[in-house]
Amino acid sequence: MPEPLIARTPEELRAATSGTVALVPTMGALHAGHLSLMEHVRPLADTVVTSIFLNPTQFAPGEDFDEYPRTFDADVQKCATAGVDVIFAPTVDVMYPAGLDGTVRVDPGPLGRILEGEHRPVMFRGVLTVVAKLFGLVRPDIAIFGEKDYQQLTLIRLMAEELCLGVEVLGGDTVREEDGLAMSSRNAYLAREERALAASIAAALRAGIDAAAGGEAAALDAARAVLTGHGIEPDYLVVTDPDLGEARPGEAARMLVAARVGSTRLLDNVAVRLGGSGTV
Structure with a gap:
């Protein structure tokens, strides 16, 4: 080319x-x-x-x-x-x-x-x-x-x-590494051990998807449990509607997270359906 x-x-x-x-x-x-x-x-x-x-x-x-x-x-x-x-x-x-x-x-x-x-x-x-x-x-x-x-x-x-x-x-669409980490220019900041830990952010969102049929609280609890289990305290972990307003059961929604791994701040998000069947 x-x-x-x-x-x-x-x-x-x-x-x-x-x-x-x-x-x-x-x-x-x-x-x-x-x-x-x-x-x-x-x-x-x-x-x-x-x-x-x-x-x-x-x-x-x-x-x-x-x-x-x-x-x-x-x-x-x-x-x-x-x-x-x-x-x-x-x-x-x-x-x-x-x-x-x-x-x-x-x-x-x-x-x-x-x-x-x-x-x-x-x-x-x-x-x-x-x-x-x-x-x-x-x-x-x-x-x-x-x-x-x-x-x-x-x-x-x-x-x-x-x-x-x-x-x-x-x-x-978000493009991901094999372990699920969302690709970002800031991933270059991650030290080797931090890079492995960073994949838990995507894992947390997958857990949220799996639990979303139980509603917003269940989705957030499942995602937060994965983060906490890896020693990560997010700046925020929320579920919104697709326009960043209040999410409604049974409708399309978005789960968004921001968290630091070491000194590197990473963002990720996924589509969910609360009270439904997961990703939309």
Whole structure:
């Protein structure tokens, strides 16, 4: 496969795109989960654009912006194998011409202040702002985000709908390692013994699925028991409806968890049906 064209400026980007455009936004450090998103939209578009931009405004002071893996050359090769046409790799000045303290930001609203928003208060404002900028620069017809970051996907869909951005937002299935661990760029932080322990997060969610026929409390108790048995205390472990509201028995729901393994904070989620028959 030929290497994608690398665009650094809006002018280069617009010259490289035509027809139906699909966007796969990333922060780099690409893995099989990212590639699955690229492969999903490849048949749907004339031009597939992958953005690689490590967005500083979604990291609070003391978070892992400086440590976040940067693997641009390897990322280019992975994009080539997935059939990406254009890599948009802007600088901070291109994305934030008024500076990082520029006056206009996207407020994520109430759903951005729960779960991840409670633990990382600046994150979703930064995520939605940079995604809105990417939508404006790339002008995609469709964009795809992984379900592993389910709250993020939900908020981006809401933003696109409520701000009438004209972008169809798709969700891509979570891609997992053989032991169930959800693929994430942050998995690279895990020490060897932590990596084995991290798989218990997915095991906890599977236990929750198995117990979901007994209702929300049974699902949460089963999942929490697995985490506790491995010495993991989650930042949160909840069941919501698919829109992050209150779950209802017998209907589609989502179980979401965030937990630290060592110093690495990991997210995961699965679909469940409370009082039903498990995964939906």
